[in-house]
Amino acid sequence: MSKTVTLRLDDRLYKRFKKLAEEDNRSLSNFIETSTLRYIEEHAYADEFEMDEILNNKSLNLSLKRGLKDAASKKGDFVE
Secondary structure: OOOOOOOOOOHHHHHHHHHHHHHOOOOHHHHHHHHHHHHHHHHOOOOHHHHHHHHOOHHHHHHHHHHHHHHHOOOOOOOO
């Protein structure tokens, strides 16, 4: 079920988004939604090549497993 979200934009940014949405033949809402999803996909996830590199890095994987084990047994100190 879709939700309504209120977003406050200054006039300059609103005009820019509106123009870009019109150029892409989209509503402003759809433009903001698809642009946000595209940003998340590009920045929040590892692509297949990065993931392959991570999975094949034995020392990294051993270190991560040790860290998970230590965290589960509450070893070490939390550092912010």
